[in-house]
Amino acid sequence: MSILGTRVLRTEDPKFLTTGGVYTEDVVDDRLDGAYHVFFVRSPVAHARIRSIDVSPALAAPGVVAAYTGADLAELPIIPPSAAGLMNVEMTQRLLAIDKVRFVGEPVAAVVTEHPYQGEDAVELVEVDYDPLPAVLGFEPDDSSLLFEAAGTNVAGNWGEASSLKPDLFDGCDVVVTHTIINQRVAPAPMETRAAAAVWGDDGRLTAWVPNQGAQGTRDSLVTLLGLEAGQVRVITPDVGGAFGAKFGADPEHAVVAWVSRQLGRPARWTETRYENLIAMTHGRAQQHTITIGGSRDGDVQAYRLVIVQDAGAYPKIGAILPFLTILMTTGPYDIPKAEAIAKVVVTNTTPIGAYRGAGRPEATAALERAMDLFATEIGVDPADVRRKNLLPPFTEPHRTAFGALYDSGDYVTALDKALAAAGYADLRKEQATRRASDDVRQLGIGVASYVEITGMGDGEESPPEENATVEVHPDGTATILTGTSPHGQGHATAWAMLASEELGIPVEKITLQWGDTDLIPVGGGTGGSRSLQHGGAAVQQASKELIEMARLRAAAQLEANAADLVFDKSRSAFAVAGDPEASVPLTQLAENERLLIRTVFTAPGATFPFGTHVAVVEVDTETGKPTLTRVITVDDAGRVLNPLLAEGQRHGGIAQGAAQAFLEEFIYDTDGNPLTTSFADYPFLSATEVPSFELADMATPTTYNPLGAKGIGEAGTIGATPAVQNAIIDAVSHLGVRHIDMPASSRRVWQAIQQAATTEPGSEH
Amino acid sequence: MTRIELTVNGEKRSDEVEPRLLLVHYLREVLGLRAANVGCDTTSCGACTVLLDGKSIKSCTVLAVQAAGHDVVTAEGLAPDGELHPVQAAFRQNHGLQCGFCTPGMVMATVGLLAENPHPSEEEAREALEGNLCRCTGYHNIIKSVLAAADATEVSA
Numbered sequence: 001m002s003i004l005g006t007r008v009l010r011t012e013d014p015k016f017l018t019t020g021g022v023y024t025e026d027v028v029d030d031r032l033d034g035a036y037h038v039f040f041v042r043s044p045v046a047h048a049r050i051r052s053i054d055v056s057p058a059l060a061a062p063g064v065v066a067a068y069t070g071a072d073l074a075e076l077p078i079i080p081p082s083a084a085g086l087m088n089v090e091m092t093q094r095l096l097a098i099d100k101v102r103f104v105g106e107p108v109a110a111v112v113t114e115h116p117y118q119g120e121d122a123v124e125l126v127e128v129d130y131d132p133l134p135a136v137l138g139f140e141p142d143d144s145s146l147l148f149e150a151a152g153t154n155v156a157g158n159w160g161e162a163s164s165l166k167p168d169l170f171d172g173c174d175v176v177v178t179h180t181i182i183n184q185r186v187a188p189a190p191m192e193t194r195a196a197a198a199v200w201g202d203d204g205r206l207t208a209w210v211p212n213q214g215a216q217g218t219r220d221s222l223v224t225l226l227g228l229e230a231g232q233v234r235v236i237t238p239d240v241g242g243a244f245g246a247k248f249g250a251d252p253e254h255a256v257v258a259w260v261s262r263q264l265g266r267p268a269r270w271t272e273t274r275y276e277n278l279i280a281m282t283h284g285r286a287q288q289h290t291i292t293i294g295g296s297r298d299g300d301v302q303a304y305r306l307v308i309v310q311d312a313g314a315y316p317k318i319g320a321i322l323p324f325l326t327i328l329m330t331t332g333p334y335d336i337p338k339a340e341a342i343a344k345v346v347v348t349n350t351t352p353i354g355a356y357r358g359a360g361r362p363e364a365t366a367a368l369e370r371a372m373d374l375f376a377t378e379i380g381v382d383p384a385d386v387r388r389k390n391l392l393p394p395f396t397e398p399h400r401t402a403f404g405a406l407y408d409s410g411d412y413v414t415a416l417d418k419a420l421a422a423a424g425y426a427d428l429r430k431e432q433a434t435r436r437a438s439d440d441v442r443q444l445g446i447g448v449a450s451y452v453e454i455t456g457m458g459d460g461e462e463s464p465p466e467e468n469a470t471v472e473v474h475p476d477g478t479a480t481i482l483t484g485t486s487p488h489g490q491g492h493a494t495a496w497a498m499l500a501s502e503e504l505g506i507p508v509e510k511i512t513l514q515w516g517d518t519d520l521i522p523v524g525g526g527t528g529g530s531r532s533l534q535h536g537g538a539a540v541q542q543a544s545k546e547l548i549e550m551a552r553l554r555a556a557a558q559l560e561a562n563a564a565d566l567v568f569d570k571s572r573s574a575f576a577v578a579g580d581p582e583a584s585v586p587l588t589q590l591a592e593n594e595r596l597l598i599r600t601v602f603t604a605p606g607a608t609f610p611f612g613t614h615v616a617v618v619e620v621d622t623e624t625g626k627p628t629l630t631r632v633i634t635v636d637d638a639g640r641v642l643n644p645l646l647a648e649g650q651r652h653g654g655i656a657q658g659a660a661q662a663f664l665e666e667f668i669y670d671t672d673g674n675p676l677t678t679s680f681a682d683y684p685f686l687s688a689t690e691v692p693s694f695e696l697a698d699m700a701t702p703t704t705y706n707p708l709g710a711k712g713i714g715e716a717g718t719i720g721a722t723p724a725v726q727n728a729i730i731d732a733v734s735h736l737g738v739r740h741i742d743m744p745a746s747s748r749r750v751w752q753a754i755q756q757a758a759t760t761e762p763g764s765e766h
Numbered sequence: 767m768t769r770i771e772l773t774v775n776g777e778k779r780s781d782e783v784e785p786r787l788l789l790v791h792y793l794r795e796v797l798g799l800r801a802a803n804v805g806c807d808t809t810s811c812g813a814c815t816v817l818l819d820g821k822s823i824k825s826c827t828v829l830a831v832q833a834a835g836h837d838v839v840t841a842e843g844l845a846p847d848g849e850l851h852p853v854q855a856a857f858r859q860n861h862g863l864q865c866g867f868c869t870p871g872m873v874m875a876t877v878g879l880l881a882e883n884p885h886p887s888e889e890e891a892r893e894a895l896e897g898n899l900c901r902c903t904g905y906h907n908i909i910k911s912v913l914a915a916a917d918a919t920e921v922s923a
């Protein structure tokens with residue numbers, strides 16, 4: 001029986017459950033003996049000129065070895081904005097701020113100490129004289145105060161031009177609804193904060209331990225940030241305590257730790273506090289959407305426009321690229337005859353925006369699914385019916401959208417109907433009607449969100465996605481896999497072992513996975529964008545199959561038989577001559593004579609497009625506004641499932657994070673740009689009491705883009721659950737005249753919306 | 767510096783420590799027991815949860831000197847080498863962990879919970895673990911693990 005598709009328990013777990021993972025801060029290594037500890041002095045103001053920095057009081061403190069400012073690192077490369085050619089080239093960053101600070105938390109100086117506790121004291125002693133400037137905030141900043149004077153504007157760039165919008169897009173529509181909504185800023189907040197450990201060898205090479213999502217990308221970032229030659233950096237990836245998109249590449253702090261180590265000729269380490277993590281690790285989302293949707297009174301959506309403003313934070317990083325993905329997925333799973341989308345990217349005096357679970361696609365779905373509900377409410381048709389009427393019909397040949405996305409396969413109506421059936425949708429609507437009729441204090445809300453997303457993207461169609469794998473069988477009957485992916489909770493060690501085991505006949509427990517050491521695995525795409533199984537897993541399967549074919553030739557020579565006459569007996573992990581099982585040779589014996597090892601690269605024809613429908617059920621207390629999430633039912637079709645245990649885990653985690661954005665989490669600044677949610681006491685990080693257990697319905701439509709038939713599953717939850725929960729909360733109070741509540745739809749916002757609706761003319765907006 | 771004597775995972779310990787040294791740093795840096803993690807600055811996340819005299823506590827909010835004379839158990843000491851405690855086994859069986867960072871704390875909090883309430887309802891389990899944060903699992907399989915551990919055996923701390 002095949003091991004594929006079964007619920008194999010994780011081989012990783014015993015360690016994590018007993019001695020714990022070895023995260024960067026836990027790494028014990030001779031090379032790091034005697035390491036200094038690096039601490040960062042961070043800007044306490046959102047926008048200011050730096051008049052002077054005096055590190056001397058810190059240098060006089062016990063245990064302080066050195067202290068550095070931007071001036072000391074001035075010869076290091078200037079960090080350009082992302083999306084070269086589209087973003088303003090003047091919007092550059094330094095590893096430590098020089099002349100100006102642009103967000104609370106920006107590193108201004110680094111203090112180096114013998115012991116960690118000394119650093120916590122010493123950073124307080126660095127004296128920085130700031131000349132405050134007006135903070136630039138919000139989605140429509142004017143240019144009265146500029147983050148980058150040389151740029152002459154706070155607009156970093158545009159994806160599409162406003163002049164391209166068609167004034168007649170909604171001509172012929174019976175009904176047109178428009179609304180401006182906010183997809184708020186949230187903190188990725190992995191449980192493990194950022195960290196680094198660095199040491200330079202006598203050969204002038206840097207070895208850096210960094211929590212990351214792809215060691216090769218982190219290596220390349222460090223090479224660039226430090227102005228080194230390729231080959232001068234080795235990155236080693238310890239266990240990583242969650243990432244969610246925010247641990248790609250390397251941040252300025254990582255580079256400074258490496259620079260400090262070289263400067264002092266000693267290893268150096270850094271682990272940030274949660275306060276630092278919340279203000280200085282990239283944030284996610286932060287888009288404003290002006291959605292306009294038009295169609296017929298019977299529910300036919302005929303036109304849709306999405307106008308995006310992306311707050312990129314203080315420096316245009318990955319955040320500046322997110323609108324590209326949002327625009328790509330504008331029309332989602334629907335057949336909308338006319339649609340257009342543009343985006344403007346602005347800089348503000350806030351923490352830079354980066355990737356966060358879904359990265360641009362949840363934003364597209366949130367906008368579209370809100371638009372669908374606004375339209376459905378306006379015409380008085382059930383929102384599920386409006387969706388069914390407009391979903392693309394099932395297709396097995398790739399479908400090209402007006403925005404250039406090539407959907408590989410999809411069956412969106414079935415996903416919707418499965419989710420509605422699993423939820424008991426009709427009964428829920430009956431219960432809702434009963435509660436409305438009796439004016440129940442606890443009103444029921446039902447939210448639906450259909451989605452399609454993109455996973456496993458390459459760099460355009462000219463550069464298709466690929467990943468490599470190396471598989472080796474050892475004489476002792478064990479096997480090793482090297483992968484270019486980078487697990488940090490996803491369970492690749494188990495999943496990749498399952499794929500190899502299936503081909504090699506070696507038990508999962510005897511297969512070891514290695515990743516994240518750039519000297520061992522120089523090439524790799526890491527883990528993100530839900531790419532790992534469909535590329536990295538496919539590569540492991542391909543390598544294993546190729547290894548068997550290579551071994552077959554060796555076995556034929558050894559057995560003096562025709563290769564075609566050999567059968568591979570998985571139960572013995574051995575080749576035997578057909579009809580003569582006595583004449584056999586196991587892989588272990590072949591490995592004794594010569595290393596039995598193969599490296600291969602799997603190339604996919606393109607990205608895949610998982611899809612599904614989420615249904616959320618909430619109760620809203622109409623007297624307090626408090627929403628309680630009571631059920632989440634999802635269909636997430638990510639193709640064929642390798643290990644349901646792991647796939648379900650990905651769905652659960654994503655659903656919770658998605659729901660958290662809908663009704664709890666928001667990273668907040670005051671009007672001066674001071675962050676207000678700088679600890680887990682203030683940032684409403686989702687806890688176990690705020691979500692129910694989830695109800696998952698299965699659907700698996702294989703893709704033809706890889707032999708596993710698998711699409712990505714890592715981000716489905718944050719794409720479907722966010723609008724489903726938001727729609728549910730609004731639905732609970734829509735009969736009171738509420739049309740929209742921005743996320744997070746917290747008790748306060750819901751209560752305010754109810755009060756506002758009560759004092760507004762029936763039928764008008766809000 | 768102050769001398770403290772305490773029991774950690776069944777072994778007597780005696781060390782000179784700075785009075786301000788946190789218990790979690792004593793465990794991690796002095797004893798090299800690094801299963802307990804520091805995930806926040808505000809006693810909010812519970813990644814550092816250990817047992818103190820059989821009760822689960824957040825070791826980031828206890829000074830090492832306060833633990834003097836007491837009995838501390840960490841995830842490393844929950845079961846003999848090479849074995850899993852029933853709570854650890856339940857977490858593995860139910861995929862109650864992903865990145866693993868919150869896991870030792872989550873396991874110790876669960877052991878503490880089951881010592882007080884051997885058969886919690888789902889709601890009670892969720893309430894009891896409110897102070898232990900996880901970003902990966904959505905809590906679904908953690909709660910499943912807790913309830914399975916409660917069913918599996920009478921767990922004692």
